[in-house]
Amino acid sequence: MxxxxxxxxxxxxxxxxxxxxxxxxxxxxxxxxxxxxxxxxxxxxxxxxxxxxxxxxxxxxxxxxxxxxxxxxxxxxxxxxxxxxxxxxxxxxxxxxxxxxxxxxxxxxxxxxxxxxxxxxxxxxxxxxxxxxxIPIVRTLQESLIGNDIEGLACIINGTCNYILTQMAVNKESFADALADAQRLGYAEADPTFDIDGWDALHKVSLLASLAHGKYVDYRRLTAEGIRNVSALDIRMAEELGYEVKLLGVVERAPSGESAGRILAAVYPVLLERAHQLASVQGVLNAVYLKTSAAGPLLLTGAGAGKLPxxxxxxxxxxxxxxxxxxxxxxxxxxxxxxxAADLLSIDELETEFYLRLTAVDRPGVLSKVTGILGDHGISIRALSQKPEHDAENVPVIILTHTAKNLDVMRALAEIDALDIIRDRTRVLRFYK
Amino acid sequence: MxxxxxxxxxxxxxxxxxxxxxxxxxxxxxxxxxxxxxxxxxxxxxxxxxxxxxxxxxxxxxxxxxxxxxxxxxxxxxxxxxxxxxxxxxxxxxxxxxxxxxxxxxxxxxxxxxxxxxxxxxxxxxxxxxxxxxIPIVRTLQESLIGNDIEGLACIINGTCNYILTQMAVNKESFADALADAQRLGYAEADPTFDIDGWDALHKVSLLASLAHGKYVDYRRLTAEGIRNVSALDIRMAEELGYEVKLLGVVERAPSGESAGRILAAVYPVLLERAHQLASVQGVLNAVYLKTSAAGPLLLTGAGAGKLPxxxxxxxxxxxxxxxxxxxxxxxxxxxxxxxAADLLSIDELETEFYLRLTAVDRPGVLSKVTGILGDHGISIRALSQKPEHDAENVPVIILTHTAKNLDVMRALAEIDALDIIRDRTRVLRFYK
CATH class of the missing domain: 3.40.50.720 (NAD(P)-binding Rossmann-like Domain)
Structure with missing residues (x-):
């Protein structure tokens, strides 16, 4: 024929x-x-x-x-x-x-x-x-997993960002240097915005979310956070804690409560436990991790771009x-x-643990003020560490929270970042389990 | 309908x-x-x-x-x-x-x-x-990768064996104890022969080889080595060298030379570099790693057995x-x-690096005799280590070879194991890259 x-x-x-x-x-x-x-x-x-x-x-x-x-x-x-x-x-x-x-x-x-x-x-x-x-992810979702509900999905779906984060982790490079590397090697465009701010990943995540849930997910209603604000310091801190920093596309369906069945899809940088299968996906590789109702957890890893793939x-x-x-x-x-259309949950409703890196003045009372504001918003602290640094005007304070609602954390940070003792916008990474 | x-x-x-x-x-x-x-x-x-x-x-x-x-x-x-x-x-x-x-x-x-x-x-x-x-490996090979030649394939395809090897590595258990564990948990049959001697894996490998190469591969013409002879000592030695021991199904197509295009399919325990994507596949999980001509390397990991998967x-x-x-x-x-029918290569023709564990008497001249025989068969040695042990009658000697032909190694070992200074059958593991 x-x-x-x-x-x-x-x-x-x-x-x-x-x-x-x-x-x-x-x-x-x-x-x-x-x-x-x-x-x-x-x-x-x-x-x-x-x-x-x-x-x-x-x-x-x-x-x-x-x-x-x-x-x-x-x-x-x-x-x-x-x-x-x-x-x-x-x-x-x-x-x-x-x-x-x-x-x-x-x-x-x-x-x-x-x-x-x-x-x-x-x-x-x-x-x-x-x-x-x-990676044959579309056919896998459309055909091979048709006996399953997809309970959750996490993906490393933008090779540019994964390359940059890998370089930062392995070679202790700054974001700017790693980006320049990626551009030199043709992994990043001259104008890298579309990749590094998470938009490319978000387009793909909206398609995966639609396939996974059988409902139309409009990317214009989703949130993307890229990796522009991930610093070498964050990666080093994550490493000390036993985590890798990855830009993940995440799709989840609220399992219970008043939001049961609603879908949350977003792109943001996360801390992944080093033993997680996605943590070892390096360089320009892509990977999709699926939590399925019958087939169990499934991982597909491969070349996410390039001529022949x-x-x-x-x-x-x-x-x-x-x-x-x-x-x-x-x-x-x-x-x-x-x-x-899918019934979408805003990222406001996301509940997870947070990594917060504050930049504070080294002055008595700073920690009590900050933790007070977090407490007022119902956010409880799992760990806090203040590293001695040369520059007393710019002391990094790392706070790990217990599970908290995204909206509460954002509200607390708006107050915290308005304090005169805070010198820079607080950096936020979320955990993924 | x-x-x-x-x-x-x-x-x-x-x-x-x-x-x-x-x-x-x-x-x-x-x-x-x-x-x-x-x-x-x-x-x-x-x-x-x-x-x-x-x-x-x-x-x-x-x-x-x-x-x-x-x-x-x-x-x-x-x-x-x-x-x-x-x-x-x-x-x-x-x-x-x-x-x-x-x-x-x-x-x-x-x-x-x-x-x-x-x-x-x-x-x-x-x-x-x-x-x-x-794991949707059949449809992936039949449909998704139809624009590719499959240049090679390696799989962890028997959960029982992978569970046992994982237990041996993580908990330092003996083979017998790990097998008993697996039986208690229902991961191994009362008569475990079919799994641990590699027959179950070989059935699957023959099907995968047929799918990958579009030629009939008869399992009765293939070689299976199981994990019965992998000892805790081998796993410890592998670990020291930076490797994991896995039971792999391997399918390769000879790329050049007089055997070009012929297919080698077999099941045997291998040493895998710890950074290899297959090395982190733990417990009863299965995984298939594909080297494809266009899509690049592709890995699928998931539940290899069980009611709902x-x-x-x-x-x-x-x-x-x-x-x-x-x-x-x-x-x-x-x-x-x-x-x-596929044009099959026998495992005799396999060329790879070998890990050999000899059990020798601690007596002068042992090493020169052994290395002499290896040299006579054209096998060159990459590393050799003799560990001091309590029992001078049973000293483990670990030899790593450079790339050698399987048949040559087997012939050399037949001679070596016949020496009166060798106390037990030499254990063989192959490397997989």
């Missing part, structure tokens, strides 16, 4: 897809009876278009011409961008094509329109490559699309619609 | 399947449009049969009556046993039913007949639960069978046929 592909975007991932189709084509043909042929391609510039050698292939710089092309069965969107591709994907679905995309920003922002459209048209909208690069996930979607079993993820796709 | 299930076996896993169908039934019906109904069931004894409450359900103690039952769409084999279920599965396939099984022994032994039969009849023979319990995998297969896309793994299934 011939499957005609229309590809938009021949950048890194697009080239990876061409490479894998080349390598695996004979196998797909022989073992699966699937003959992939690229019948239309769109890229910026003649040089990129020349990568597809077939003279019969329609070449254009207009993505819509591919989306609307009558001789395309599967539309493969690898151009990126969070708004422009929406119209292409819509056109492709409306003209009866399956769609495969690696674009998490597009889906996070417009998925609530695109997935119902795909379901209505009986077409596939597949996105294994959009979350976790080469991402292309590998695109290929797995191409096979699914080629088999054209429109039913196979229609159920899951229908989850992503505004009419099926 | 109603899907009629015929279940044989209501032991632990069977009960787990009933429990999950109960829990998830409403969700499958509402979100996927799939209504599962158990129309026939077979178990030993009335008490077990009474677990299915539906009075309309056909109940029998004859598995063939379920396999041949006209009102069954999917035959679910959860009885176990490596020979008896063959006839049931054949009957089910011949009467047009899909088959879901958790039975690795059946598939390892009779898969080369059963898979081609399923393909010929256009029916599914699904077995996610047969390897790795709740195994049932979770059965459920994911039920969904696939229900969607009835007969094409979806027909390709992979056809791999398992005697006519498509």
């Amino acid at each position: 011939e499957i005609r592909l229309g590809i938009v975007g021949l950048g890194t991932v697009g080239q990876g897809v061409l490479e894998l189709l080349e390598r695996q084509g004979a196998f797909y043909s022989k073992s699966l009876g699937l003959d992939f042929r690229i019948t239309a391609v769109c890229a910026r510039g003649e040089k990129a278009l020349a990568r597809v050698a077939d003279p019969a292939c329609f070449k254009t710089q207009d993505p819509l011409a591919v989306a609307n092309h009558p001789e395309v069965d599967v539309f493969v969107e690898l151009a990126g961008g969070e708004d422009a591709p929406k119209a292409w994907v819509e056109a492709a679905l409306k003209s009866g094509k399956h769609v495969v995309t690696a674009n998490k920003a597009l889906l996070a922002k417009h998925g609530a329109e695109l997935f119902p459209l795909a379901a209505a048209r009986g077409r596939q909208l597949l996105f294994e490559a959009a979350v976790g690069g080469g 991402t292309a590998s996930s695109v290929l797995s979607d191409l096979i699914v699309a080629a088999r054209c079993d429109a039913s196979s993820s229609a159920g899951a796709n229908a989850f992503f619609s505004a009419g099926n | 109603e899907i009629r299930l015929g279940i044989v076996g209501l032991g632990t896993v069977g009960q787990g399947v009933l429990e999950l169908l109960e829990r998830q039934g409403a969700f499958y019906s509402k979100s996927l449009g799939l209504d599962f109904r158990i129309t026939a069931v077979c178990a030993r004894g009335e008490k077990a049969l009474a677990r299915v409450a539906d009075p309309a359900c056909f109940k029998t103690q004859d598995p063939l009556a379920v396999a041949n039952h006209p009102e069954v769409d999917v035959f679910v084999e959860l009885a176990g046993g490596e020979d008896a279920p063959k006839a049931w599965v054949e009957a089910a396939l011949k009467s047009g039913k899909h088959v879901v099984t958790a039975n690795k022994a059946l598939l390892a032994k009779h898969g080369a007949e059963l898979f081609p039969l399923a393909a010929a009849r256009g029916r599914q023979l699904l077995f996610e639960a047969a390897v790795g319990g709740g 195994t049932a979770s995998s059965v459920l994911s297969d039920l969904i696939v069978a229900a969607r009835c896309d007969a094409s979806s793994s027909a390709g992979a299934n056809a791999f398992f046929s005697a006519g498509n």
